């Protein structure tokens with residue numbers, strides 16, 4: 001695609017890694033457990049269409065996003081699989097959801113009213129999943145009675161199919177905490193109460209990546225996989241402690257656009273916050289905070305050139321960084337630069353960048369801009385990653 005050829009900065013998506021991750025997780029789950037691939041926020045910055053298509057081909061049965069807009073983008077891309085919308089919506093979007101066969105979440109009485117207002121009698125039935133709050137305190141009915149009232153109200157509207165019941169963990173990634181036990185028990189109690197009233201929807205799901213990996217026996221009808229699908233750890237050390245080897249799907253790479261030799265005393269980039277202490281070889285790389293490369297990597301970040309770590313010098317700008325390649329004399333325009341990913345025996349992981357920034361890998365990848373072209377590759381033959389444990 002010409003768009004890709006025009007700019008060297010590219011996100012490379014390794015679909016064999018995605019398949020490996022999905023297979024590795026599925027192998028731990030009870031037979032028949034469904035997988036909902038969570039592709040909200042442009043598939044955690046990876047590229048929603050590319051990831052959605054690959055996840056479905058690899059065996060995911062459904063997709064999930066946060067907003068109706070995101071779901072409609074998937075439909076516009078020709079993706080016909082079930083799409084669950086986690087977040088809220090306006091009454092004016094309910095008919096769109098019906099027309100496009102989306103699945104909406106109902107987490108409060110207010111949303112029953114929105115559906116009542118927006119539902120079209122001329123369109124196919126709207127599918128909904130009920131969400132209950134078991135401890136996250138964000139979205140969800142708080143008692144079985146509230147949930148039961150909602151099911152009755154939705155059923156009375158006609159043209160609504162209450163298909164699912166779900167909840168969300170607050171701290172399943174904390175291997176030293178046990179709050180997930182209490183949340184699961186509350187969910188079981190709510191499901192039992194709905195069941196006694198004859199109001200239990202057929203599809204039950206609760207687990208995010210961390211819970212699916214940690215409590216495979218509690219997977220219910222399906223698990224909702226986000227971060228692990230992308231080969232990233234839900235929390236520092238989480239995968240290692242469970243002995244699970246996943247492979248990062250994403251590489252952010254670019255190439256050197258210009259190389260200059262500068263004398264001692266040369267100031268670099270906005271504000272001249274870096275001044276060369278001796279003659280140096282500097283390379284400009286066209287990736288900046290506009291692409292999602294955090295500005296706090298000014299004078300702090302590193303990228304890979306010819307398998308070596310080289311430092312970012314001066315401020316990160318919107319569209320470019322300058323790196324010091326004094327120790328890589330072969331570096332010339334066109335030379336590959338890896339910003340996130342592996343090159344030779346070195347790697348810069350999203351987890352390591354997150355740690356340097358005091359954030360989580362979710363945020364590091366989610367911030368990668370849509371202006372970066374996405375390229376899919378099949379990668380190496382499927383198989384366990386180097387150092388894979390079990391699987």
Ligand SMILES: *Cc1c(COP(=O)(O)O)cnc(C)c1O
Pocket residue numbers: 038040086168207208209210224225226227228234
């Ligand atoms: C984002 C999200 C997930 C996926 O979480 P991961 O930790 O990325 O697996 C699952 N369920 C809900 C409701 C979410 O918002």
